[in-house]
Amino acid sequence: KAGVTQTPRYLIKTRGQQVTLSCSPISGHRSVSWYQQTPGQGLQFLFEYFSETQRNKGNFPGRFSGRQFSNSRSEMNVSTLELGDSALYLCASSLGEGEETQYFGPGTRLLVL
């Protein structure tokens, strides 16, 4: 099976712009979770989608939003970008039914200038 894919891999934006990141989970996986990783804060949970519904949410401002489509692909949107949003954004997919393993994509590295 193909792994989790994320596009784009690298992105440069300026403050105030918005950005949309995409994640395609492993075939058959219904859960997609998004994480932000920065050198200072480590990995932080953004939100999780399961069957097109947001099932869990971390402690990020409303500028961070997401959605999931019927084919389980997910997008994450960040509006009004701030310098502090520069980070590696990772998505992980899993079956979504319990204690199973999450499989991470390679991430999208976002730089906000």
Add this chain to the structure above:
Amino acid sequence: KNQVEQSPQSLIILEGKNCTLQCNYTVSPFSNLRWYKQDTGRGPVSLTIMTFSENTKSNGRYTATLDADTKQSSLHITASQLSDSASYICVVTPNDYKLSFGAGTTVTVRA
């Protein structure tokens, strides 16, 4: 305060030697505790998953232990290889699923 603390922050070991990474957590109750390996520039890869009732879980040369009473977990790497150079992250999943991540331990294996 982070609910998951990892130590050491980084370590360097010689190829073939063993090492142990520590993870102390305050998250309670929790559903499971996971260890991930993250190579530079890549996404994390799951090594082990343990529920609160499990004491140990192995994956090849990686062995994770869990003491739910003291809220401590460790990851032991046996006979280290150059490819073990990576960041190792401890993740605790509480019952509300808002995952708590440790800052990671960076392991460097030298020939």
